[in-house]
Amino acid sequence: MLRQALLSVSRSDKVKNLVETAPVTRTLVHRFVAGERAFDAVRAAEHLGTQGLYASIDHLGEDTRDPGQARATRDAYVELLRRLDDAGLAGRAEVSVKLSAIGRHLPDGADVALDHARAICEAAKTAGTTVTLDMEDHTTTDATLAVLHLLRADYPWVGAVLQAYLRRTEADCRDLAAPGSRVRLCKGAYDEPASVAFTDRADVDRNYVRCLKILMAGPGYPMAATHDPRLIELTGMLAARNRREPGTYEYQMLYGVRPAEQTRLAAQGERVRVYVPYGDQWYGYLMRRLAERPANMTFFLRSLATK
Numbered sequence: 001m002l003r004q005a006l007l008s009v010s011r012s013d014k015v016k017n018l019v020e021t022a023p024v025t026r027t028l029v030h031r032f033v034a035g036e037r038a039f040d041a042v043r044a045a046e047h048l049g050t051q052g053l054y055a056s057i058d059h060l061g062e063d064t065r066d067p068g069q070a071r072a073t074r075d076a077y078v079e080l081l082r083r084l085d086d087a088g089l090a091g092r093a094e095v096s097v098k099l100s101a102i103g104r105h106l107p108d109g110a111d112v113a114l115d116h117a118r119a120i121c122e123a124a125k126t127a128g129t130t131v132t133l134d135m136e137d138h139t140t141t142d143a144t145l146a147v148l149h150l151l152r153a154d155y156p157w158v159g160a161v162l163q164a165y166l167r168r169t170e171a172d173c174r175d176l177a178a179p180g181s182r183v184r185l186c187k188g189a190y191d192e193p194a195s196v197a198f199t200d201r202a203d204v205d206r207n208y209v210r211c212l213k214i215l216m217a218g219p220g221y222p223m224a225a226t227h228d229p230r231l232i233e234l235t236g237m238l239a240a241r242n243r244r245e246p247g248t249y250e251y252q253m254l255y256g257v258r259p260a261e262q263t264r265l266a267a268q269g270e271r272v273r274v275y276v277p278y279g280d281q282w283y284g285y286l287m288r289r290l291a292e293r294p295a296n297m298t299f300f301l302r303s304l305a306t307k
């Protein structure tokens with residue numbers, strides 16, 4: 001109930017204004033977001049690097065209806081990639097991109113988003129790093145996978161994201177488990193109808209297991225994006241079963257979530273990548289993080305009460 005309510009207000013402008021103007025919200029934002037500027041994201045990637053961790057940096061923003069905003073987001077990524085290169089971090093940090101942030105919902109949005117995504121991939125190629133296309137709600141899955149295929153023709157290292165809560169994902173895993181294919185498997189963060197998604201958490205977890213088995217047994221590069229202790233353990237077991245060395249797959253977690261587990265795995269020689277969001281458009285991202293864990297909501301409410 002709470003999860004659905006939070007996910008539905010994640011798209012409400014009224015609630016957005018209320019939450020954004022509450023000064024105490026900052027406390028929580030800073031737990032999950034590296035800062036507002038590219039400088040903050042680069043500094044976070046640097047700090048993660050000192051702990052043996054890798055990064056995937058997300059310039060926050062989604063669902064833009066403004067062509068100027070879509071161009072500004074593209075330019076922000078290009079600038080970020082240049083800064084990562086200058087800082088010598090391109091080997092440790094890539095970028096994650098939402099197609100809706102670079103124009104997918106504009107008139108001619110498919111072409112606009114593809115052009116902007118190409119510009120970002122070109123900048124990543126120059127820097128010597130990679131790009132992963134974040135996955136948004138299920139109405140965009142086919143379009144995102146279509147853009148992925150087009151981009152991969154020129155940039156074969158572009159990564160995809162598949163969401164275990166979607167019923168279609170097992171089949172998508174089979175399609176994408178190809179040599180060189182980078183696939184991030186997550187549970188899924190949007191409010192989806194039962195017609196397309198498993199709504200029971202245990203069913204989502206079971207599908208995650210089926211999908212992870214396919215990816216880990218295949219010839220691609222699986223990226224297990226989860227904080228779930230049982231699924232993290234399973235990833236290690238599947239790596240051993242499939243004789244995969246660390247570095248032929250990776251663990252991924254969110255900035256600010258289970259940091260001790262991130263460094264524990266890295267200390268064991270595993271590759272762990274942290275998803276680092278930055279920018280001032282943090283509202284939708286924050287609401288999805290609150291929806292994932294009631295304890296985060298309690299933390300938020302407690303900070304409201306103590307200010």
Ligand code: FAD
Pocket residue numbers: 133134135136161163184186187188189190225226227228229252253254257258273274275289290292293296
């Ligand atoms: P859960 O069952 O939600 O959580 C397992 C345990 O992890 C919890 O019991 C708790 O201990 C801890 N935990 C989980 N979330 C939190 C939190 N927010 N705060 C504190 N503790 C927490 N979703 C998409 O739909 N599209 C994407 O492109 C996408 N990219 C992602 C990239 C990365 C690197 C990661 C890690 C997640 C991404 N997600 C994405 C979000 C994902 O779909 C889940 O919503 C999120 O990861 C929570 O699921 P979980 O697997 O951690 O399991």
